[in-house]
Structures are given as C-alpha cells and as structure tokens.
Amino acid sequence: MLEAVAVRCCIVGGGPAGMMLGLLLARAGVDVLVLEKHADFFCDFRGDTIHPSTLEVIHELGLLDPFLKLPHQEVRELSGEVFGERLTLADFTHLHAHCRFIALMPQWDFLNFLATEARRFPRFALRMEAEATDLIETATGVCGVKVLTREGLLDVHTDLVVGADGRHSTVCSRAALESEQWGAPIDVLWFHLPRRPEDRAETGGYIQGGSFFVMINRDSYWQCGYVIRKGAFEAMRKEDIALFRERIARVAPFVAPVVSALENWDAVKLLTVQVAHLRQWFKPGLICIGDAAHAMSPVGGVGINLAIQDAVAAANLLAAPLRKGPAHVDDLRAVQRRREWPVLLTQRAQVAIQERVVVRVLEGKGEANPKLPLPLKLLRRFPVLRRIPARLIGIGVRPEHVAVPAR
Secondary structure (H helix, E strand, O other), rough: EEEEEEEEEEEOOOOOHHHHHHHHHHHOOEEEEEEOOOOOOOOOEEEEEEHHHHHHHHHHOOHHHHOOOOOEEEHHHHHEEOOOOHHHHHHHHHOOOOOEEEOOOHHHHHHHHHHHHHOOOOEEEEEEEEEEEEEEEOOOOOEEEEEEEOEEEEEEEEEEEEOOOOOOHHHHHHHHHOOEEOOEEEEEEEEEEEOOOOOOOEEEEEEOOOOEEEEEEEEOOEEEEEEOOOOOOHHHHOOOHHHHHHHHHHHHHHHHHHHHHHHHHHHHEEEOOEEEEEEEEEEEEEOHHHOOOOOOOOHHHHHHHHHHHHHHHHHHHHHHHHHOOOOOOHHHHHHHHHHHHHHHHHHHHHHHHHHHHHHHHHHHOOOOOOOOHHHHHHHHHHHHHHHHHHHHHOOOOOOOOOOOOOO
C-alpha cells in the first residue's frame, strides 16, 4: 500500500551534510524529514576527521562540551616521515578557534550525536532504511521524493528536496544535473592493522619513493590508507598479498610485526578517488550539497569539513524562506553562489597536490637519499610557516557560522 506524507523540507542522505542541515533547520523552526537508506550509521572507512571549523559550529550550537565527552583523539599537529626524515607539516595550536585541534572520531558516533540532538526539536524527523528511488516532479519543478522503506513505498511531498546522498547521488542523477569531472590520478586502499601498546600514538603519513601511506590512530587499531595509481588495484589483486604486506612494512617498519593481519585481499577495500562538481547545484524545488554537489579528493581530509560548511550556509539562507513556504530559485542560487568558490578553490589545490606531489612520490624508484621538495624544506626550517597549512586544513576557505537563531 502506498503511503504519503508532507513536509516542508526533505533531506535525502543522513551523512554529515544531511544530518547537520536537518538539525539546523529543525532548530530554526522548519519541518524537516531526513531519509537514510541504511539501518544505522555504521559504515566503515568513512572519514573520521572533524576539523576546527566544524567544532566551531558545534560550539555555536552550544553542544561542544557534550560532544567532546564522546571518545575521540585530538591531533594538534600533522606530522609524517618523508624520505626517512620526521617532519611537522601543520601546527593547529595557533588557530583562532575554540578547538585548536582536529578531532578523530568514528563518523557513526558523530552522526548519532547529531541525530540525538536533532530529535530534541519537534519539527525534526529521521527515517532509517528509507531509500530515495526517484523524484516527484510537475511542470513547475521538483515537489517530492519516491521512497522505498521496510514497510513499502512512500511518497514524500515537500517544498524542497535536498540531495545530501553522496558522490553517487540518486537525487543528482534523477534531477539530471550536469557534473564536471576534474579527474584524479590516484585511488586509495583502506584497511585495518592492529595497534600495539608500544606503538607511537601520532596520526600521520609515511612517504618514500614509490609509496604514500597514511595511518590514523583508532586507539585499538590503525585505520590505514595506501595510495596507488588510478586503476592499479586490479593488477595488484592478482599478486600474492604477501607482496603488499612487504610494501607496507618497508614504508612503516614499526608495523612489520602486525602486517600478517592482512590475510587476503578481502581485508583491503578500494576507495575510488574522484574530484568533480556540479555546474549547477539546483533546480526549482531541489538543491544538492556536500559530496552530492562536489566530490572531494581525500587530500587534506577536508571533505566532511566542506559538507558541514555547505549545510550551515544552506540553513542560514533557506530557513527563513522555508518557514513561509517554498524556497525561491533565487534562494537556492544564493547557496551555490555562497559555497561554490570555496569548493572550487579547495579542489584546485587538491588537484595540484595530487599531480605535483603524490604522483611524483608514487613514480619514485625508492632512491636512498631523495631531496625534500622546497615547501617541505621551508616548513622544516621555519616552524611559523606550519600555521599556513593548519589554517587551510583546519579552517578552510570562507568558514561558515550559525546565523539562524533557534525557535
């Protein structure tokens, strides 16, 4: 039996952008429904970095103290071993923010926290195991979403559909919004390794000629990312997994005793890197934000940060119109105008780093004493310069602040 509901705003996707926007709109007095296709928020290998700008938003909502009571690690410096030399790449301790660190927290904990706080507002609703399959449209624009739930089919009639359903967005696809691909020469292999009590605690990177390896401290284990050339995984899977374990042990020798935990290739997941953005984020009755509007590279780990900034800007610009009725197309255009150039500037920087740094490392032949690139030499010699990458990674371009009061 077909069920139907009506709501002022329907957000498709319960990730960071969708949950933050749902919380902000409900707090501002807008009836909002968030649809999440999974039964819970648990999904391994999601981004776990919560940057100072996002923590600032949480502070502005009055939620920072309870948030920081959740289990997390605090990263005040980004460091790594580059060609055998230990370097500090970014120093967050000088940022003008309440939290001068990156918080590492499993994303499912972050999303559960946002959901719990959002449910305190009577205008908020979250529906799990609810997958958007199509849009409902009229001659004047989008007016709803067709949804598949455990109970059957559901039609959600709404004044605004927000696509926050990630880089493989159903909303974006059904709306036929055109995407511009910038390409990416790399992919990332994600996997876990056990963390021993005697292991170092720092989250960081390990770079040698031919290898680019990142390790995130998850307390009892390391979440690891091994960067490869685009499309190389298929050939790697034909090799014995022992060869991959040797590469890891060579670039980060202290994990050599535990690499045997990778018993086979099933323990290694491929994350296909994509850098793309929509030419136009909206059409009448619909707008996309976060990864649905702009797929980010993992360089800098800023994807979640950009998604949260989109949500804050969207709430600031759309809450007042939505309280009165449908958002005008000019309101939707204002969201893209506000957020587009910070996104494009960040993507340009990511593409440059991928091509000029990461690819050159992967093409290296493992020379015994390769030369440090000039930017790294400057960071080593002049510690004050470490504040620049800290600002770009931790705060980003045009940080957003909560401007809509609670109602």
